[in-house]
Amino acid sequence: xxxxxxxxxxxxxxxxxxxxxxxxxxxxxxxxxxxxxxxxxxxxxxxxxxxxxxxxxxxxxxxxxxxxxxxxxxxxxxxxxxxxxxxxxxxxxxxxxxxxxxxxxxxxxxxxxxxxxxxxxxxxxxxxxxxxxxxxxxxxxxxxxxxxxxxxxxxxxxxxxxxxxxxxxxxxxxxxxxxxxxxxxxxxxxxxxxxxxxxxxxxxxxxxxxxxxxxxxxxxxxxxxxxxxxxxxxxxxxxxxxxxxxxxxxxxxxxxxxxxxxxxxxxxxxxxxxxxxxxxxxxxxxxxxxxxxxxxxxxxxxxxxxxxxxxxxxxxxxxxxxxxxxxxxxxxxxxxxxxxxxxxxxxxxxxxxxxxxxxxxxxxxxx
Amino acid sequence: xxxxxxxxxxxxxxxxxxxxxxxxxxxxxxxxxxxxxxxxxxxxxxxxxxxxxxxxxxxxxxxxxxxxxxxxxxxxxxxxxxxxxxxxxxxxxxxxxxxxxxxxxxxxxxxxxxxxxxxxxxxxxxxxxxxxxxxxxxxxxxxxxxxxxxxxxxxxxxxxxxxxxxxxxxxxxxxxxxxxxxxxxxxxxxxxxxxxxxxxxxxxxxxxxxxxxxxxxxxxxxxxxxxxxxxxxxxxxxxxxxxxxxxxxxxxxxxxxxxxxxxxxxxxxxxxxxxxxxxxxxxxxxxxxxxxxxxxxxxxxxxxxxxxxxxxxxxxxxxxxxxxxxxxxxxxxxxxxxxxxxxxxx
Numbered sequence: 001x002x003x004x005x006x007x008x009x010x011x012x013x014x015x016x017x018x019x020x021x022x023x024x025x026x027x028x029x030x031x032x033x034x035x036x037x038x039x040x041x042x043x044x045x046x047x048x049x050x051x052x053x054x055x056x057x058x059x060x061x062x063x064x065x066x067x068x069x070x071x072x073x074x075x076x077x078x079x080x081x082x083x084x085x086x087x088x089x090x091x092x093x094x095x096x097x098x099x100x101x102x103x104x105x106x107x108x109x110x111x112x113x114x115x116x117x118x119x120x121x122x123x124x125x126x127x128x129x130x131x132x133x134x135x136x137x138x139x140x141x142x143x144x145x146x147x148x149x150x151x152x153x154x155x156x157x158x159x160x161x162x163x164x165x166x167x168x169x170x171x172x173x174x175x176x177x178x179x180x181x182x183x184x185x186x187x188x189x190x191x192x193x194x195x196x197x198x199x200x201x202x203x204x205x206x207x208x209x210x211x212x213x214x215x216x217x218x219x220x221x222x223x224x225x226x227x228x229x230x231x232x233x234x235x236x237x238x239x240x241x242x243x244x245x246x247x248x249x250x251x252x253x254x255x256x257x258x259x260x261x262x263x264x265x266x267x268x269x270x271x272x273x274x275x276x277x278x279x280x281x282x283x284x285x286x287x288x289x290x291x292x293x294x295x296x297x298x299x300x301x302x303x304x305x306x307x308x309x310x311x312x313x314x315x316x317x318x319x320x321x322x323x324x325x326x327x328x329x330x331x332x333x334x335x336x337x338x339x340x341x342x343x344x345x346x347x348x349x350x351x352x353x354x355x356x357x358x359x360x361x362x363x364x365x366x367x
Numbered sequence: 368x369x370x371x372x373x374x375x376x377x378x379x380x381x382x383x384x385x386x387x388x389x390x391x392x393x394x395x396x397x398x399x400x401x402x403x404x405x406x407x408x409x410x411x412x413x414x415x416x417x418x419x420x421x422x423x424x425x426x427x428x429x430x431x432x433x434x435x436x437x438x439x440x441x442x443x444x445x446x447x448x449x450x451x452x453x454x455x456x457x458x459x460x461x462x463x464x465x466x467x468x469x470x471x472x473x474x475x476x477x478x479x480x481x482x483x484x485x486x487x488x489x490x491x492x493x494x495x496x497x498x499x500x501x502x503x504x505x506x507x508x509x510x511x512x513x514x515x516x517x518x519x520x521x522x523x524x525x526x527x528x529x530x531x532x533x534x535x536x537x538x539x540x541x542x543x544x545x546x547x548x549x550x551x552x553x554x555x556x557x558x559x560x561x562x563x564x565x566x567x568x569x570x571x572x573x574x575x576x577x578x579x580x581x582x583x584x585x586x587x588x589x590x591x592x593x594x595x596x597x598x599x600x601x602x603x604x605x606x607x608x609x610x611x612x613x614x615x616x617x618x619x620x621x622x623x624x625x626x627x628x629x630x631x632x633x634x635x636x637x638x639x640x641x642x643x644x645x646x647x648x649x650x651x652x653x654x655x656x657x658x659x660x661x662x663x664x665x666x667x668x669x670x671x672x673x674x675x676x677x678x679x680x681x682x683x684x685x686x687x688x689x690x691x692x693x694x695x696x697x698x699x700x701x702x703x704x705x706x707x708x709x710x711x712x713x
Contacts, residue, residue, distance in 0.1 A: 313651075
């Protein structure tokens with residue numbers, strides 16, 4: 001199999017080489033399509049660069065794999081479960097719109113306008129997040145707008161490595177401010193049972209239901225923890241199936257892409273603070289286990305807060321970062337009119353990450 | 368696609384022996400220099416030696432393996448060591464560091480050590496850079512020394528297996544030692560071999576007929592991690608040359624690198640494009656002396672090289688693991704060295 005493909009590979013590689021030298025020879029074409037070609041080329045071919053300084057041998061793990069691992073984990077964490085729960089007609093168009101608008105329109109045109117040499121891999125991860133944090137029945141244009149905002153915001157700050165706050169969450173914040181009605185409604189009841197073709201396509205359409213956290217705010221109703229854990233309670237498209245999210249996040253932690261300290265301290269502090277408040281205030285606030293299993297907490301703690309660029313670099317500071325996220329989440333959920341606070345908590349702590357980091361470094365090295 | 372072992376188990380070092388499998392065949396040939404060979408001379412240190420550490424734990428897979436010297440000869444090797452002790456270092460404590468996985472050697476040495484009070488056996492992990500003088504003294508004696516400091520200042524002498532046998536041959540038996548074993552390996556060679564080379568032979572002569580015909584290659588003396596690249600192949604081999612690595616210069620693009628990582632692994636290719644730091648924490652989790660190399664990088668790109676010295680930069684042992692693991696392919700070791708050099712001038 002491999003040997004028979006070898007001549008084909010050679011032909012493809014030669015043609016790519018030819019295309020590359022053609023693009024480099026013509027400045028105008030290079031200006032328009034250079035970065036797009038580079039992005040495509042770097043996906044299927046290795047680099048030409050060799051190590052010029054010590055050490056002369058490098059590990060074969062690069063940023064593309066790092067981001068690719070997150071994409072794989074997200075696919076198993078929310079895309080496949082939500083296809084089961086809401087039908088592929090609900091999930092796949094949103095993903096396609098998100099990727100086309102985010103990566104192929106905004107990212108590419110940014111690369112052309114700003115004359116960037118390459119298209120960064122991180123954009124894919126942001127685009128994968130956008131449908132997951134919007135309600136299942138949100139219109140397609142909302143997803144597209146969210147992806148465009150996220151990628152634009154990421155690029156304005158200077159691309160991967162320079163983000164101040166999580167771009168996907170920032171764009172959701174923007175959408176929450178601009179279109180509050182669309183983000184409060186549109187939560188659909190997931191499909192449960194053995195799926196037939198109709199269910200795999202549409203899910204249980206048009207039956208909307210308030211999210212468990214909103215329902216608790218309104219009438220103190222708590223669904224069974226089992227349904228929350230398996231994802232049969234309503235919620236944003238990607239946040240409901242906690243089981244799959246936790247499993248894929250554990251894989252990410254195992255290959256060291258996600259740091260275990262942040263989810264542990266985040267979930268731990270949510271548990272401790274909500275236990276504390278529910279012991280004092282009784283049934284007025286949500287009980288700890290319900291808080292852990294509801295809303296976007298699992299998705300946020302395992303995938304959003306662990307975004308290495310917006311979290312702190314220092315390992316000790318990561319504990320503070322996670323604990324702060326948990327504290328703000330519980331505060332918003334328990335004492336404000338908002339039902340959910342994960343987004344605000346992570347965004348706030350992203351901003352606070354820089355001072356926490358510098359303080360931790362100063363304490364560690366006694367400067 | 369995601370099966371690579373090396374991305375998982377690293378913490379405070381990296382297991383090169385299991386990741387980069389270099390198999391040496393048993394053939395040991397003689398390469399003569401053509402002219403009169405240089406003769407190994409060992410000057411016994413005139414200062415008092417309190418501790419002698421014998422390092423039998425090579426951590427890079429291209430280094431000369433222990434079996435080339437010790438195979439079936441562990442006991443006679445330890446006897447030699449005992450004679451050297453009686454003759455030159457009668458008051459010194461001897462510590463022998465052996466790779467944890469070499470059960471047989473450890474068992475033999477333990478058996479021997481039970482009758483010899485002067486000797487202690489240490490079983491070490493085979494993590495690079497465990498055999499660095501700074502880490503060896505830290506693990507075995509618990510003393511901190513600075514990087515680049517002469518261990519003899521503290522009365523610690525570090526020897527490797529081949530030097531021990533050479534000292535025995537030349538100083539105790541009075542024979543002339545004019546050759547040493549050298550491990551040559553890499554993707555630029557037809558075969559990995561262990562060769563007996565006369566001192567003073569040029570690298571060119573050793574590699575003659577052994578390199579692959581097609582494609583470029585680069586030659587590194589003492590390994591691609593800590594060693595030096597040599598462009599002038601007429602350089603002569605002396606006693607400090609432990610191994611020569613010839614790596615294929617992979618400067619053309621390869622299709623679908625994800626599917627065939629094995630082809631690319633042992634080459635000079637960087638396996639990825641240069642990107643910005645993504646704060647992935649790989650560098651500080653792999654660092655054997657618990658530093659945070661990304662801090663130096665951030666100080667450096669902000670133009671504040673002098674600030675890098677605030678973050679314990681002087682502890683860096685320049686093992687190069689941070690540059691090795693960095694997914695953004697940043698030249699962290701070069702930056703560390705530049706920041707350090709700035710410190711010396713001021």
